[in-house]
Amino acid sequence: MNLEIAASQMESLGNPTRLRIYRMLVRAGIDGLPVGGLQQRLEIPASTLSHHCKKLLDANLITQERNGTTLICRANYRAMSNLIGYLADECCADGRCEDTPTRASEAADT
Template sequence: MNVEQAAKQLEALGNTTRLQVYRTLVRAGEAGLPVRQIQERLGIPPSTLSHHLQRLLLTGLVTQERQATTLICRASYPAMNGLIGFLVDECCADAGCGTQAENAA
């Protein structure tokens, strides 16, 4: 995980609508959720939701799987773990900041 990729994912989550979408998907768990259901739960127009979903897909935070006419969306746990790992490792946090790997900056 490099800085640019991490920034892209953070930016993707750095929007209230997208963060709500993401959180909704996380709570849906393994089963995932059809686009329509997300749309109804959050009350946003289909085109707007589709637009935001694309951004989440591009950064790998969300995956989709087709089931007949509906698209099931799922939060990607590995992606989230990678991002949190970056924040904890590179930018440290909980710990006393003892995990400075490289020192390129």
């Protein structure tokens, strides 16, 4: 995980429609949802949905697998974990933490 990737993933999730799509897929679990299923729930034009799915795909936040004429979308849980980790990682590494008196167990000078 690096800054550019994390930022592009954040940017992808920074659109309300895409965040809805993503959360639907996160909720859906490993079975995922077909594009058409998403469209029914979201009630947006297919072209718009396709555009957003591509963004999420490019950001590696979702995967797609063909099943006949339908395309199954799934959340990339690994990417989600990494992104979450990236946000909280190194919290307070350069200073004092909120509720802890001191960081006695760690090197004070870095």
